[in-house]
């Protein structure tokens with residue numbers, strides 16, 4: 001069923017599906033993403049959550065969800081989703097659950113699971129065309145355990161395991177994996193990147209995804225104040241800057257066909273995004289690491305040139 | 312041996328405070344342990360850190376349940392049933408509290424039996440560092456109370472923070488802050504006796520299969536019972552004269568704490584608002600002001 005897109009903040013569903021009082025950090029960009037995702041999905045969902053910061057959202061005896069929620073090991077959320085989907089299907093087939101009462105199965109993980117540890121079970125679920133949603137909130141490191149480097153960590157980031165020093169002055173020396181392309185190569189019916197700073201774009205993507213059976217995947221780049229070394233109040237500004245500088249491309253792929261949903265008219269210099277984040281501070285002080293700054297900018301430009309959106 | 316316990320909220324710097332104290336005591340020639348309690352703790356959540364200081368080698372291991380002194384870096388923790396900062400404090404022990412109030416007021420309010428020292432660390436940090444980070448003042452005040460000298464304290468702040476701060480200027484400001492705390496507090500004689508433990512029945516948890524022993528929560532959306540409002544240092548306050556009801560703040564609150572009142576103005580649930588202040592930054596009309604909590608109380 002196709003749903004009408006929303007146009008303004010006023011059209012965002014007013015009811016809070018995710019309750020307050022969670023232990024997530026003040027200013028957590030992941031939580032803001034999840035809040036909007038759940039507004040779009042409603043409360044008739046089962047969340048299968050791999051170990052991450054968000055497994056702490058529900059700590060006995062308190063729970064912010066109005067829907068069911070299940071906690072799995074880091075590598076196996078998509079396998080857990082398969083089990084839940086199968087159980088629902090069996091119940092419906094046996095007439096024990098009205099198909100009107102069916103639930104959407106939603107995997108929720110950080111980048112650690114999505115980019116690294118859970119990639120194989122995700123690939124399996126995609127291969128089997130499992131009917132589920134996957135939301136990855138990507139804070140670009142293993143946040144819950146103290147911000148260690150993950151496959152999502154960008155070039156030049158300081159993490160607990162890539163401290164900039166004499167031998168490794170730039171911090172992380174490996175560029176970020178392209179999870180969008182990895183997922184796309186499995187040809188899921190719907191795939192998108194989202195941002196907590198663009199809730200209208202986010203909600204409309206869920207509305208479009210809802211028409212398809214099979215894997216529907218979402219990656220959100222989310223500011224993480226303690227890991228990124230930023231003030232909690234700046235989380236939305238930073239998520240927006242990531243898009244305005246071209247670092248985070250907002251796009252979707254419907255049956256493999258890629259389209260960009262937000263394209264800045266004029267790209268801001270990537271430095272505007274990097275500067276002021278504690279995890280990139282060593283690129284600016286005590287001396288500017290020109291070569292790395294240039295490389296980061298060039299990688300962004302290259303992406304947009306490839307998509308013919310930058311001349 | 313002196314045993315100290317620090318209670319703060321994630322992000323305030325309890326761990327670094329205990330490290331500053333431990334390092335300073337080490338530089339004075341004592342045997343020392345300092346360590347945080349690692350848990351699934353995030354910004355704002357109650358955090359505990361510990362320090363043992365002794366003239367002899369320390370054979371104890373593990374968390375400190377009967378401290379001689381507790382450092383309470385956030386006054387709201389006194390009411391927090393998860394943190395229970397005063398539990399196990401020995402008789403005649405010391406309570407150092409970050410508050411703008413006097414020891415007498417705190418003693419009267421909380422009915423505590425101990426030597427109470429108060430210091431507005433948040434204000435000192437905001438004035439001197441521009442940020443409510445309390446590791447330096449809490450570590451420095453604790454060090455002064457237990458009788459550490461000025462030189463060791465200064466060196467400890469430099470050693471500990473050099474590995475954390477990227478700018479020399481910030482380091483100098485922290486050293487200055489430590490020295491002004493040193494002057495604001497006086498050493499105390501800490502001779503304590505064991506407090507009798509409260510009668511607590513021992514609960515033996517039997518081994519049960521996973522479907523019984525693993526926690527299942529059957530309540531929907533009851534997390535607002537966790538009053539995360541006490542994480543705030545500043546609160547957002549709306550100016551209705553300026554607000555255009557654009558809903559930007561509502562759309563940007565990670566915790567979903569903002570709703571609309573009958574007149575269509577945004578209003579916030581202060582019981583759970585964590586004080587991230589995203590709303591203050593995103594309001595296009597600049598109609599939201601940040602106000603220090605201590606001034607609201």
Ligand SMILES: Cc1ncc(C[n+]2csc(CCOP(=O)(O)OP(=O)(O)O)c2C)c(N)n1
Nearest residue numbers: 051052053074110111112113141142143144
């Ligand atoms: C197999 C395995 N290794 C390590 C851990 C410890 N662990 C728990 S959460 C976490 C970090 C997860 O990082 P990410 O998925 O990026 O989520 P974030 O914490 O950043 O939200 C780790 C390493 C685990 N639970 N399981």
Ligand code: SF4
Nearest residue numbers: 024025028053143224
């Ligand atoms: S560590 Fe980062 S991702 Fe985890 S709860 Fe805090 S802000 Fe969110």
Ligand SMILES: [Mg+2]
Nearest residue numbers: 110111141143
């Ligand atoms: Mg992560």
